[in-house]
Amino acid sequence: MTYRPLHDGWTLSSQDIAGLAATVPGCVHTDLLAAGIIDDPYLDDHEHRLAWIGRTEWTYRTTFAWSPDEHERTDLVCDGLDTVAAIELNGVRVGSTANQHRSYRFPVRHLLRAGGNELTVTFGSAYAYAEEWRAALGKRPGPYDEPYPFIRKMACNFGWDWGPTLVTAGIWRPIGLESWSGARLAEVRPLVYPDGAVDVRVRVERTTEGPLTLSAEIAGVTAERIVDGRAAALSVKVPGPELWWPRGLGDQPLYDLNVRLGDDERRLRIGFRSIELEREAFKLKINGTPVFVKGVNWIPDDCFPSRVTRERLAERLGQAVDAGVNLLRVWGGGLYESDDFYDLADELGLLVWQDFPFACAAYPEEEPFRSEVAAEARENVSRLAPHPSLVMWCGNNENLEGHADWGWQDRLEGRSWGAGFYYDLLPGIVAELDPTRPYWPGSPYSGAPELPPNDPARGTIHIWDVWNREDYTRYAAYRPRFVAEFGFQGPPAYATLRRASSDEPLTPGSVHQKAIDGQAKLLRGLGEHLPQPETFDDWHYLTQVNQARAVTFGVERFRSLMPWTMGTIVWQLNDCWPVTSWSAVDGDGRRKPLWYALRRAYAHRLLSVQDGDLALVNDLPDSWSGELHLARRSLSGAPLAKEVVAVHVAPRSVTRVALPRSVSVPDDPARELLTARLGQLRTVRFYAEDTAVALPGAAYDAYAERSSGGYRVIVTAISLLRELAIFPDRLDPDASVDEHLVTLLPGESAVFQVTTAKSLDAGALTSFPVLRCVNEVRP
Template sequence: MSTYHPLHDGWTLTGGEQEGVPATVPGCVHTDLLAAGIIDDPYLDDNELRQTWIGRTDWVYRTTFGRPSGGSDRVDLVCAGLDTVATVTVNGVGALRSANMHRGYRVDVTGLLHDGDNTLEVRFDAPYGYAEAQRDALGARPGPYTEPFQFIRKMACNFGWDWGPTLVTAGIWQDIGLHAWSGARLAEVRPLTTVDGTAGRVEIPVRVEHTGNAAVTVTAEIAGVAAELRLAPGTTEGILVLDVPDVELWWPTGHGAQPLYQLTVRAGADTWTRRIGFRTVELDTDAFRLSVNGRPVFVKGFNWIPDDCFPARVTADRLRERFGQAVDTGANLLRVWGGGRYESEDFYDLADELGVLVWQDFPFACAAYPEEEPFRSEVEAEAREQVTRLAPHPSLVLWCGNNENLWGHQEWGWPEALEGRSWGAGFYYEVLPRVVAELDPTRPYWPGTPYSGAPDRDVMDDSTGTVHIWDVWNTEDYTHYDSYSPRFVAEFGFQGPPVWATLRAAVSDEPLTADSPGVRHHQKAVDGNEKLLRGLGRHLPPPADVDDWHYFTSLNQARAVAYGLERFRSLMPYCMGAIVWQLNDCWPVTSWAAVDGAGRRKPLWYAIRRAYAPRLLTVADGVVTAVNDTDEPWTGDLTVTRRAVTGDLLAKESVPVSVAPRDAGRVVLPAGLAGGDLLVAELDGARAIRMSAEDPDMAYPPADFDAAVEPVAGGYLVHVTARTLVRELAIHPDRLDPAATVDDQLVTLLPGDTVTFTVTTDRPLDPAALTGHPVLRCVNEVRS
């Protein structure tokens, strides 16, 4: 027999001056205190600042439960995730001690249970107290902030980041329950798939645990193919092999379908089942080129951070929305960043279903980490558990040792600060690659990013390996992306504010300004607001008010990232990947995200969708590049026109082009197309427009267009026909209805062009407001 009994009910929380607070499990202290009305929403205004005491307080969760019936031989307490330093007692007797948010725990509590009510208590030590004690014992290590996040195996960004608040959590953050069983159970199942032609193979190392000493029969089945393994008395491990003929290959989105096969493994009454896929993955470690099923894949990606500071609030539906937002841009990869967590099964299941490749960082980010005990054993145990857990997922294509720690040690002055103390090299070059090689040899391992392939190379050598580009945003204009010819860009980005409705819901400042206290608090980057304004440079006029500030900085973010993406894609196949920092936010904040903390798509999202299109035209330095990321040739007549700012045609050339599949073709512009105010390149429905000067220097005519609003089921259609050039036309319907969305943004129209925007809302909207300032904006608008 084998039955599982969740222990999610009847919990109370005690700590500090709070006693007997009703608690939700899974959850955390912050959400319980918020639900009880004891704290205000930490995401609003500057409430965060008054909640630091929570991370410096010890907390106790308590509940009672009945002993499982049925006469099982053994009852295990199973804790999928405890955050973080916890002592668990059953009926007053210690059952386990944990100090790692990234691990699960299972302990035999059969002898601790009795009939009637049993008491379960989970005591959490204050995270700050534990981390600071470890720091004092082992010696300080350099990092980006004064917070001690590298001294506790916990989600680092809990301690604040340049896009996140400091909300140091504690709690039973994942499932907890009792597993009652007899005979045998599957303690570990680790399927490893390989493909040879059309033949698939699944090798399944298994480990069983049993309550007696009898032989155990383990069976496995997939796609009508079965295998059986008999483990003799006293034997707990073995390997099953399933050879599956004529498998359908799993492909990344944009390259093919994602067939998944149900794999079922049984031992006695215990059953383990997962969907797996058949595919190969290879990494060219010099050029840093990922190939799936033998085909090089240009990575169009996003970096992924935890979608909420309180992970238990991230539901499967919320993840499905985020994945949809990523896939709808044309992206094919999410990089799970090393300052967060190993993501949930829901996350990886969605990636499998949708064909989204996953790059998985181990949780180390931006700091020197101690390698002494207790961390060395914790890191290896965590890695072994998570590598085993994630092995079934075909979407997972890369294990990466850390984020920016190799860069930090090489270029940020760490050796002097460390004075010989450990900093994590043993993890990245020894422990983690050994664990991956042993448990998941079907996937590549990369020691960290940025990294150029060997410890003695310059980590930021863009001719090999991966680079992170942060001089743009920090110090350089976004046109500086042109100075890079990278093999693979694992991080780059540019800031912009959240959508207006998100900003107004989170910040109650009156009057709201670009520099008001709440806006400042929701900007965590050093000099972030100053960099936003400096980044406008000569590209856009100085903002006259907060409405201008919001539109111009949002537009500039979109332009900057699109500029970089077009540069990197134009270098294909020399460059084979760009991962935008970042897809999502964990709270409402000015940041690099394309989707803000309320789940709303920023103008950046629409720009990335254009830049990630399967077929892209881009113009730079007198060359038109046609990027063809499809399986069919792209052929046709490339038409290039030179126009005056009025839209009048000054010159025109047409050139036949044929671009091979998964390649880029380049056309040098004829001399006759030099001059003029703007250049327009068009091929088979794709268009690229380049201005001859920055917008403030263009002497645009006042925007003149006809706008008509048509009510339809589910919202409105807004038809716009341009009589002049209309630069970066955008509609922001969330200013009228926070739930309203629009299907496109930042559209440049030539005279005579027509565009129709679809506004989705369930509220009646004023057509005049929908087509008036500040809801409808363009760079060359004239206000009435």
């Protein structure tokens, strides 16, 4: 068996553009950008002038030399075509496609010529295809006036409340020729069990009948059998396997599984672990151990996925790990991610919740969509089966809630909306192909079709009254079982914003903002928590601080309810372009203040004031004991009352300590604060919102000194310093800092490590607007 990639020599043409050099894998937008025909759609308002690309027919063309070989079959293997494509080889139609979410294989040996060959892939307009089917099947309700439910393509290409409308086309994953004889492994699907058993299921494509030898080897254990047909199963058992655990609970040992059929061999990595889902409580158990999910939602990291390399994924998933995250939810408006994504999750111990690609809209169930959905689901459930990180399949994002609560039923007038997918087709495919993993029909979902889908008492909920209408303190009114979406917006890093906008000077309006009434919600969300900004610099800082506080408030609230609540999945980890959004890491990969706040809120141990108590959250397998030091203090740091309480927190549990009245009730809420310390962990809580606190003018000593990899910035508080932060990307776009949003009492110091390869102005590094705090005296 041989494989030859066909990635060279491609050109791109349309009715108005001829012979443009094209990159494969890639897409039309990136080729046009590389040729200088379009401006970068991520900058300024360029996006709005590019709608024509998604309404144009595009042709990719290449030539290649071929010579006959000893094999019986040669297939054109297309790992990803986006989306409505017609393929021709030497002028003969090979096949057509209409699904970005699956791969295709076409037999072409009979069309190949000794010498030169020409391959063309013509992409029809995704808009034209989707709009034609919408007209034929009837419009379906959704959040945007876009036809994405009528094409099996990444939905957020058509725009979202955080993403641009950039409707792509192109050969977005590898394409090549595979030659083989006799038989090949069309599918290898291992079902893995914690006792060491591996059931290897295979599908075989063959050119001849007769017996074939199938073998599997893992950890020195080998099994084989004779295969006569086109499907077979083979069992192998590893004695005493080391179990794979999510990060924070153990190690992630991975085993090489080699499966061979004749000359065809597949090499997979698997891990041994069990998964159990308690449905009403929505509690995940891995290897019998309940896991409190500290999750983030994942969206496509770029509107043009061919640009997302393994290195970029490693950086992004590493940022998740460093923030204390143990689960990524791959959101249903995007993609089944690349093999690299799941490989990295396996290695890092990140659990993966995988949505099927349906989001926020009613979807037609008629043909050709039912067959396309079945084909993509079968392929991807089988493809992802080896990965121990993948722990759940979910039917859709918010479509069950939409049908129940968003007025869809009257608008549908009896038309299909996706129920047959979520309650029948998809669970049937998962049960058939991957019974080792649970399936959940959608999120939010309460466990049964007849129940209100967003009921906090059951299953998963999404909380969006906060941000859209309510102050973030409303999180305290919830007592959910599992929160699969919640979040709050904040702008990207300064350097990201500066790169994306040519405005002089920058204003809040310089930032891409896709959410309805988003700018007003940002300001309204400051509420009584923080002052209303008068300058761009204050707007940028205060709205970032408020985003971090809002999400921290929610995470701490929900973690304090463990084991009733067993998971939070923050919306969202990442962005696909420079934009004001709910992300912790912005579209240029820079960590926002939210990321640092999330790292504290997702730490294994947490102190949090809740309803007059102090919640001590211990998510480690060891108990947590010691003396809890409580103090009511003046803003100068002087103690007004002290209490010491002996505490013991059992492993993976929460203990609540009632705050004595001496420290819980201030004499003057505007001039006092509470500190709680247990060992090295401390929390500071104010008795009033910042706008009602008599915050002193910021007074501090600060200096910067050279250190390995950059600078150490030492800040010593003379007065109370509230939410002290350093933004070194204002001086060097590549600079970063190790900590953010630190509150210091008078006399306390903080050391910030700034990483940069450049020489920075030490004075600029220790002054406004790089060094910020809420109570600073602004010039």
